[in-house]
Amino acid sequence: MTTTLITGATRGLGLETARRLRGLGHAVYLGARDPRRGAEEASRIGAIPIEIDVTQLESVDAAAERVRSESGSLDVLVNNAGIAGEQRPPAEATIADLRRVFETNVIGAAAVLRAFTPLLEASAHPLVVNVSSAVGSLTLNAGPGTPWSMIAYPASKAALNMLTLQYAHAFPRWRVNSVTPGLTATDFTPEPNKGGSVQDNVEVIVRMSTLAPDGPTGEFHGNDGVVPW
Template sequence: MTTTLITGATRGLGLETARQLAGAGHTVYLGARDLKQGQEAAKPIGAHAIQLDVTDEESVQAAAKHVRAEAGTLDVLINNAGISGTWNPPAEITAADMESVYATNVFGLVRVTHAFLPLLDTSSNPVIVNVSSSGGSLTRCSDPTSLEATFPMVAYCSSKSAVNMITVQYANAFPQMRINAVHPGSIATDFNPRGTQSAEECAEFIVRMADAGTNGPTGPATPTGTFLEADGPVPW
């Protein structure tokens, strides 16, 4: 049995990923800032709700303690929690805008990863999937012909660039783990009004990457420290 934790999983992409993994036989812990909301989301899909606010150290530590006591190990960590922040142009972005987005997208990811590394280390096939975005690709954002170059999202895009570097650093430090950043696709939600794909389609790739320790998208030898989308590598 594979034990999986997903942060930010009460709706959208996180919830759909939880649904697909639970359906595939994973024991899924659905991370939710509001436990009641998490329980309402988890029950229909056969997942286990757990109170988890990635911006709160006590909440994260309590979640890690809970998973350790109940499951004894963690095989897959999916760092999905994220916020978009303001779409204001660069001239209007403030330090406070940046801090708000980084608190969840960057510091929250590090806080959760740090707390759950000891549990992941007990797994025979530990996997970390960091949900990034093609908006974090320096190559694409600097290409005036790309869609990413039109994103007026300084805080969000730069936070995902940071997620990519953090992914590489963890992968270098823990070669026994499969640690990758993924661009799941362009999901059509309130978060991304220009999205063209469904949550089901985008979650499928995250689910594939969650199995990277055994039978990931490139087989048993799935690399680590990469930035991938369904069609292959995303340029850094």
């Protein structure tokens, strides 16, 4: 059975990914900062609740030790935990918000990758999916018609994409990719830009979490195909 960990999985795209992968037969560790909520959501879909706060190294290490003791390896890691921050334009952005967003979206993802590397190495077919965003694309932001004018969130997703590339190069046996589900109607998305449905937009995460051993690696994918870096 495929063993999968999804961080930030108590709602939205993370929870829907957990539900979909459970339906495909994965043993899913549903990552949650709040153990009570994690247990409730995991019970509803037949997943395994696991407490993990990606901003706390002790929590990340404890989660890795638990997966090691219970499963021995990890086949799929979905780095989904993330925050939007204040999404202020450059003239209004604060260093405090930049630090807070990077702590979760970049350092948190790096901490999880570090802690779970031995367990992924123990898998016959390791997959890593970093949930990024098109706003982190340097190419799309460089265009004259870019709709985005903010600092913390796009910068954090651009940095997450670099983690994807570095891990893909360092571990050629793994399949390591970034994905952008697109603007999605969840609590994460501020009004009025609610976007597409969770059920539709989660497709790219599920697809990249179920790649064959010869599937793509070191790429950035959206629901409509490859996204430029």
